[in-house]
Each structure stands twice: as C-alpha cells, then as structure tokens.
Amino acid sequence: MNQIHLSANQFVIEASVAESIAESLNLPSVLHLLPHLVHSAQALARPPISNFNVGAVGLGSDGRVFVGVNLEFPGLPLHHSVHAEQFLLTNLAVHRCRRLLSFAVSSAPCGHCRQFLQELRHSSSVQILVIDEENCAQNIDHVENRKPLSKFLPNPFGPHDLLDHECPLLLDQHDNRLDLLPPNTVNSVNLSNGFSKLANGNCGKYEKSEDLLRESALEAANNAHAPYSGCPSGVALMDSEGNVYKGSYTESAAYNPSLGPVQAALIAYVASGGGGYESIVAAALVEKEGAKVRQEDTARLVLKAVSPKCDFRVFYCHSG
Secondary structure (H helix, E strand, C coil), rough: CCCCCCCCCCEEEHHHHHHHHHHCCCCCHHHEEEEEHHHHHCCCCCCCCCCCEEEEEEEECCCCCCEEEEEEECCCCCCCEEEHHHHHHHHHHHHCCEEEEEEEEEECHHHHHHHHHEECCCCHHCCCECCCCCCCCCCCCHHHEEEHHHHCCCCCHHHHHHHHCCHHHHHHHHCCCEEEECCCEEECCCCCCCHHHHCCCCCHHHHHHHHHHHHHHHHHHHHEEECCCCCCCEEEEEEECCCCCEEECCCCCCCCCEEEEHHHHHHHHHCCCCCCHHHHEEEEEEECCCCCCCCHHHHHHHHHHHCCCEEEEEEEEEEE
C-alpha cells in the first residue's frame, strides 16, 4: 500500500492537488486515493485517553479531499470527545463544501457517528469504506467494497422524521438571522486575563480583539445547525498570535450526538495546524439569552480543561 504523509495542517487537499497525487500513484481517480490517506490521517488524531487513533478521509462534491480525526480531552467526561466523522463533517462545513460523497475510515463508524451522519441531505447515499486491520489489504485498492450509510444504519431516525423538507440540513447554507443584544456584552466569570495578555497594556488592541471575537462568534452562531431546539450558538477562539477559529453548534435529531460549539471551534483550530490547546488565550460565545439549550456552563467547563488560562466572554443575541 502506498503511504502518503500528511502535515499537521493538511486537513484539506485542494481538488487539483488531490488529482495530481492520485495520478502520481497511478490510481484511477481521487476516490481511489482516499484509503491511501487514512493511515496518515490517524497520525493526526489526539486521543490521549484511549490511545485509539481514528482517521477519516472524505471526498467533497467540489473535488476537495477532507480529513477528520478523533479528539479526546483529559479531565472531561468522555461525551465531550470529538469523533473522527464529526471532525470530518465540521471540516467540510468550515470550508463551505455542501456535500460529502464518500469517505474512507480506519474503523467502522460507531452508532454515535452513524446517527450524526443522518443530518446530511441524501445521507443514505454517502459511501463508506472501512479500512481496518482485518480488511485493509482487501479494501485499500477496491473502492467497490464501499457501502452506503443505509447499510450501516438500515432503519434510521433522522431529520426526515422531525423537519420539513425545506429546512436546511448539515452542510446546507444557514442564516439564523441573529443580532447581538444591547449593551452587547455580558461578562462570564473570566478564567484568566487572556484579553489583557493580548492587549499588553494597549486598550485599543484589547477592544479590537474583543470586537473580532464577538463578531466571529456571532457569525458562527448564524451558521449553526440547531433546527430541533431553535437555540443556535457559536464560539470563536483566539490564539496567542491573534488568529481566530470559529465553531458552530450542530444538533442531531437524536440529541446526544450533537456537537457543541467549543468542540467545533477546536476542530477548526486543529485543522488549521494549531498546536497545544494552551495557545488558546481568549474565547467568546454567542447564544440566545434564556435559551432552552444553553452552552455557557459547558463551554466554560471545556475551556477550563483544555486551556486554563483562556479568557472567556459571553454575548447574548436574539433573532433579527
């Protein structure tokens, strides 16, 4: 099997590059390239609790190739972990790819992930190729061994049971039409003085950083997929170099597989080549005031575990 090395920030491969790599390996198509990338994708996973690396590599409808890996967070309950398939779909969403056609994965999707995949439009037709130790040699060069999601979850419960057909699904364009409430800011108990560290005594830089985080979190909330609760939310993270990473809340029809906005933002951070989480120095959450589903306490819990010195602010919004 041809192994291809992925760098720490190579979570998206442009269509032309993917085609070139496939051609250099004498593969018939980019689709045949996916299983050859799975092993390298596993090396990018961050599972310090289980030490079980999962990698998923998918082909988007625009020809780009996307990578997903599992993330685990010591000090937090296991349900705060990110599954590789969740990472993969969030990676597509961040990069505005509207459809996942097929993906190869190092282990069969768990029930949690099979349910999460149901949030896609035309989910039953998504093709899945499992590349594990038992069938690696058999499947690596035989994409015909792919199976649709409907074979992994033959009697699904999903959006079609709860939503109108016109309702946007995961990867569809969303606009939740949210605006910030005056006076625009409601401070949570800060975990540290991350904004002050960024400001270095410069009040103008402090305000600029806070404004950027607030607006980025609002944008993420407007892109959130929350059709079941009607409680969209978004998070923006800032690292010590001033880079911002956005994460949108994503709900599942089955509720429990839903992905929180902090986890979504951490996916964006990792996918951009971010190093240790301690480099995250500031965060902002935007959500509706008095929402039935609130993220504030959970966001604070996660951020305290992954980056204890991170400054955390909350801003409330309403439907415009």
